[in-house]
Amino acid sequence: MKLVKDLITSELRGRYSDLNSALWVEIVGVDGITTNEFRRELRDNNMRLEIVKSALFRRAVKDTSLQPLADKLEGPAAIMTGGESLIDVAKLVDKWLDKIKSLKLRGAILEGEFLDEARVGGLSKMPTKADLQARIVGQALSPGANLAAAILSGGANVAGALKAMIKKLEDGEQIVKKSA
Numbered sequence: 001m002k003l004v005k006d007l008i009t010s011e012l013r014g015r016y017s018d019l020n021s022a023l024w025v026e027i028v029g030v031d032g033i034t035t036n037e038f039r040r041e042l043r044d045n046n047m048r049l050e051i052v053k054s055a056l057f058r059r060a061v062k063d064t065s066l067q068p069l070a071d072k073l074e075g076p077a078a079i080m081t082g083g084e085s086l087i088d089v090a091k092l093v094d095k096w097l098d099k100i101k102s103l104k105l106r107g108a109i110l111e112g113e114f115l116d117e118a119r120v121g122g123l124s125k126m127p128t129k130a131d132l133q134a135r136i137v138g139q140a141l142s143p144g145a146n147l148a149a150a151i152l153s154g155g156a157n158v159a160g161a162l163k164a165m166i167k168k169l170e171d172g173e174q175i176v177k178k179s180a
Contacts, residue, residue, distance in 0.1 A: 005056060012052065012060035016079075020065040020112050021086035023120070025049075025078045025093060026104040038096055047082035047089055068114040072107055086110050090123035 016022070027049075030038075042049055054073040061070045083089045086108060097103055108115045108123060115123070 008053075009056050009059045012057060015050075016057075016061050016066055016081070017064050019081055021081070021108070021110050022066055022069055023080040023086060023089050023093065023108045023123075024069060024073065024106040025080055026106050027078050027100065027102060029102050030100055034100060038100065041092065041096075042080075042082070045083055045088065045092060047080060047092065049078055049080050051076055051078050065112040066109050069107060069109040072114070072116075077106075087123055087126050090120070090126075094124035 039049060052073075054070070054075060054077055057073060057077065057079070058067075058070040061067050080089050080093065083092070090105070090108070093103065093105065105120045105123075106117055108120045110123065
């Protein structure tokens with residue numbers, strides 16, 4: 001029995017030791033079809049749900065950034081990882097909360113910090129890494145775009161005036177210089 005536990009612990013250590021973020025959910029009493037659909041969507045988004053025995057998980061992640069989460073686990077626990085970030089995982093879980101009534105967020109480790117049940121619900125409301133990068137790029141490009149628009153608008157006014165003068169000359173109209 002000890003050999004089996006050691007093998008499982010070693011496997012868990014290999015899977016979780018390098019991670020600094022994970023989501024702990026409770027998922028019980030779900031029918032097979034719904035479970036398969038949920039896991040399929042997780043797989044499509046490079047995410048994973050794994051039911052682990054708390055004691056073995058604690059042994060596997062001892063002295064890693066997931067240890068605070070492991071210390072809070074009770075009984076068999078469902079651990080979710082993957083995606084671009086933990087926020088992506090939380091957003092997907094939030095989408096499924098209506099479909100799976102027994103799905104419940106219990107806690108998380110986000111970049112090494114433990115979030116309890118009261119705080120973990122806010123994860124799905126946070127912007128993802130891609131959202132933040134898009135905002136930063138937009139803010140960085142905004143002054144340049146405004147400057148280019150200002151420069152080009154002056155040129156457009158001059159070009160419009162030149163076109164009007166050319167049209168008048170082509171139509172044979174006299175261009176009279178007004179004196180100030």
